[in-house]
Amino acid sequence: EPEVTQTPSHQVTQMGQEVILRCVPISNHLYFYWYRQILGQKVEFLVSFYNNEISEKSEIFDDQFSVERPDGSNFTLKIRSTKLEDSAMYFCASSEGTGVYGYTFGSGTRLTVV
Amino acid sequence: AQSVTQLGSHVSVSEGALVLLRCNYSSSVPPYLFWYVQYPNQGLQLLLKYTSAATLVKGINDFEAEFKKSETSFHLTKPSAHMSDAAEYFCAVSDRTGGGNKLTFGTGTQLKVEL
Numbered sequence: 288e289p290e291v292t293q294t295p296s297h298q299v300t301q302m303g304q305e306v307i308l309r310c311v312p313i314s315n316h317l318y319f320y321w322y323r324q325i326l327g328q329k330v331e332f333l334v335s336f337y338n339n340e341i342s343e344k345s346e347i348f349d350d351q352f353s354v355e356r357p358d359g360s361n362f363t364l365k366i367r368s369t370k371l372e373d374s375a376m377y378f379c380a381s382s383e384g385t386g387v388y389g390y391t392f393g394s395g396t397r398l399t400v401v
Numbered sequence: 402a403q404s405v406t407q408l409g410s411h412v413s414v415s416e417g418a419l420v421l422l423r424c425n426y427s428s429s430v431p432p433y434l435f436w437y438v439q440y441p442n443q444g445l446q447l448l449l450k451y452t453s454a455a456t457l458v459k460g461i462n463d464f465e466a467e468f469k470k471s472e473t474s475f476h477l478t479k480p481s482a483h484m485s486d487a488a489e490y491f492c493a494v495s496d497r498t499g500g501g502n503k504l505t506f507g508t509g510t511q512l513k514v515e516l
Contacts, residue, residue, distance in 0.1 A: 291444075303472060318502060330445070330506040343503055378444060385495075385502035387452040389435055400422035 289313040293379050293393035300400055308364045308396045309377030317364045320390065321354065322347055323347070323375040330378070336362065369400045378385045403428055403494045408464040414502045420479040422510045424466075424492030427473065433495040435504070436466055437452035440488045448490075451475060462486070466475050 292311040295296040300306050312319050321333040336354055353365045362381075366367040366373055376397050408423040426432060431456025434451040456468045466477045475492060492507040 293444075320504075322504075328495075329508045330504075332503045333452060346505075380445075382502065387450075388431055389433075389447050389450045389495075390501075390504065391447070392430070392437075392445040 291376075291379055291381055291391050291393035294394050295396060296394070297397045298399070300398070302400055304367050306366050306369055306398065308366075308379075308398070310362045310364075310393055311360055311361055312379065312381030313391055314360070316381035316383050316391070318342075318385065319354075319356065320380040320382075321364045322378045322380065322392075324346050324376045324395075325372075325393060326376065333364070333377075345351050352362070368396075369398075374398060374400045403432060403496055403505045405494050405504065405505055407490075407492050407494050407506035407510050409510055410508065411511045411513065413513040413515060414482045415480050416484055419489065420464075420477070420482045420486065420512065422477040422490050422492075422512065424475045424477065424490075424507060425473050426475065426494050428494070428496075431468070431470055435481075435495070436460065436475075436477050437491045437493060438488050439507075439509075440493065448477070459484045464487070482512075482514045482515050484516075487512055 294309045301304045319336040324330045328393050330340045330347050331376045335342045338354040378395045382388045382390045402429045406425045436448040437445040449458045451468045457466045464479045489509045489511050491509045493504045
């Protein structure tokens, strides 16, 4: 069964450093997403991406965050200057279409900011 | 804005017993509804989804959920719990209007299965 692949599975970074989280969505999917889950809390939407541009973003997704699909296969989330409160599990997801399709999620990247 | 309420952050059942995990949504227009499962240290796996084709939806691993518009509910059930069902379960909604496809998740229910 096709999978969404995320790397690395765990990343530790110092506060203020830039991090890039990487994802390879399912090849025929058109919509891409990032979600995060702070430990013990619910899964929160960050951003959706379609046709090489952001289609929707949450208030969490401020100027410190950016997304990119640099080469037609990878989908990245960059955090420019990490804060302690960015520590969370970050999930990438992709879908064929909107609404009815649902998503396929990756297994996540656990980001720890120290 | 869409919201989802999952009653009971922790549910404990005996192996072989009925599993019932509750989910209520708030929307005047029935949204698309999903149940996801998260096993320890893993990602989110789709269990089942409601898209209006049928009110009783069957998913993987013998899970099913029934959409009840009058109760704005989409509770998840399984007739007989297995130890392997121990995980966290998330109900999620996607807005049916406006073409949006953001998922809004509930706070999750941790299912414990005891011998």
